[in-house]
Amino acid sequence: MxxxxxxxxxxxxxxxxxxxxxxxxxxxxxxxxxxxxxxxxxxxxxxxxxxxxxxxxxxxxxxxxxxxxxxxxxxxxxxRRKLAIGVAIDVQPEVTRSVVIDAAGGDYPVVEDFHARSRGDKDAATELTGAVHRACAQAGVDPARVRGAVVGVQAAVNASTGELSFTDEMPGWPRENINTRLSADLGFDVVVWNDVKVAAVAEREIGVGKDLGSFALFWVGNGLGVAFDIRGEVLAGASGGAGEIGYLSAPLRAADLDPRARDLQDLISGDAIASIAQAYGVSAERFEDLLAAIDASNERDGMLTQIAERVALGIAPVLAVLDPEAVILSGPVGVMGGDVLAREVAAAIENHTRWHPLIQSTGVTQPPVLAGAACVLKERLTEGLIAAITRP
Incomplete structure (x- = not known):
């Protein structure tokens, strides 16, 4: 020996x-x-x-x-490129995105697989295996060389127990020991993150959060959430549920905007955005197509003003509890609204509260969840590659 x-x-x-x-x-x-x-x-x-x-x-x-x-x-x-290979994956209700990542920072194509909102016909292992194989095929990489995957999903993830919670969008996915079970099923290391929290990692690494001491990333899309970055650490909470703001009851003032809204999810996210757009004669079957139609509409600014009034109500409790240096608007709606939405949200908050926050649009130009998963995965691949140089 x-x-x-x-x-x-x-x-x-x-x-x-x-x-x-x-x-x-x-x-x-x-x-x-x-x-x-x-x-x-x-x-x-x-x-x-x-x-x-x-x-x-x-x-x-x-x-x-x-x-x-x-x-x-x-x-x-x-x-050497393609030396340590992994796949970053973003699982959303209407689309799954995946991209090959290597420790040397190689550039590989992003693959998008659009699907129906319900994925009950696919279990998690099948869905992720498909995403890995699609990404590897586009990158010219043998899937057998994949060492790991980082996955962003619309759910809270308890890092210590592997419990998946606060989700209605993940049929066919295990609710317990998720990392352990998926790693065993796929044959390599799989780490599942909440999508908003991993998007905050991207904002810290390559977005407008780089020079901030603290920020809250407010995500508006089909779902609603917030992530808190405190000096480079994303706050997970005791059970992984920090930032699940969509489950908060709608404030009294929300009745003026939407009397049917019971919680912030009802008030701000997918169906609410579709309702605002429909009032302007704008509609689409898929949510991403709806946002593209809003962006192209002559009534874009009017719709953004209405969206901003709702977003401001969701941001108010974040300001009262954490008072971050900045609130960064992200998610599909934040990306679409850009600086115009950020200005409208800031104005709405100042009109109705005592807060005078810095509201910024995201600085991440890539799909934010995929970009964050790529950041986490590259660090893990790098650490593994360095550790592989053993001290005899």
């Missing part, structure tokens, strides 16, 4: 340095040996040894030469 090297021995230091080098290449992309030595704080000979070991292990490859201002050209190196 092999013995494990002690810290400080040459073999242990070599593996530690290789992990550091790979982490830098994953972070910066393409580096020369000299630049790798500068960033790692190690000598040029040590940097050359790290590159040689990583290249021999099949983890990195030469990607081109860089001409220096003085002296000969230098070979640059990058992490």
């Amino acid at each position: 092999a013995t494990k090297s002690l810290p400080g021995t040459p073999s242990w230091l070599g593996a530690t340095n290789d992990q550091k080098a790979l982490a830098l290449l994953l972070e910066y992309g393409v580096l020369t040996r000299n630049r790798l030595g500068e960033l790692s704080g190690l000598s040029k000979p040590t940097a050359s040894q790290m590159v040689s070991r990583l290249e021999a292990a099949g983890l990195i490859e030469p990607v081109g030469e860089i001409a220096g201002s003085r002296g000969p050209t230098a070979m640059s190196y990058g992490v």
Whole structure:
């Protein structure tokens, strides 16, 4: 039986340095040996040894030469593409999106599968397997190479127990031990997130939340929800149910807007948006088509004003409880409404409350849930790749 090297021995230091080098290449992309030595704080000979070991292990490859201002050209190196493969998946009531992700940051096509709102004819494993295979086919990747998936769904997810709750949109999906069961069914690591919470991850990483200490991401689409980011940590709650604001009773003032609304879900999300649009003569069978029709309508601003009045009522309790630096409007309606909707919501809040919040439209240009799942998955793939360099 092999013995494990002690810290400080040459073999242990070599593996530690290789992990550091790979982490830098994953972070910066393409580096020369000299630049790798500068960033790692190690000598040029040590940097050359790290590159040689990583290249021999099949983890990195030469990607081109860089001409220096003085002296000969230098070979640059990058992490091999398609080395650590996963699939990010966004499961919504009318569409499932999926995309291949690799640790090196490769660019792969997003695949969309539109379907009826009820998915009772498919169990979760079948649905996710289909999403994985569609993404891999478009990316030219063998599905057998997939190491993991991160999935965003319209449900609260208890990370400690795997319980799925607060959902009416997931027929055929397990309600207990969801990560464990799906990982066993698919044969690789599967992690399920609430869609709004994982969209907040994208907003922090690549959206307008990058420079904020705290923000609330208010999601309006077929469903309704809010996610709270506090200094880069998304608040999950004891059971994963933090942010399920759609289940709050509608406030008294909501009766002036919609006397039938019993809760905020009734007041603000899919059916409510469709009702507003119908009053302007705008309709469509699918929700995404409805939003496109609203966006193209000459009455767009009038509809956004009415939507903003409702959204403001949903944001008011968020301001009273957390008082975040900003509220970011996301979800299909937030994306469609953009800065116009953000201004209308801010005005409605200031007209009817004592709050004067910063309301911003999302800065994520990709489908937000898929983008957040990709961020989480890339980090997991990166950590796994680095950890695979074992210290003998």
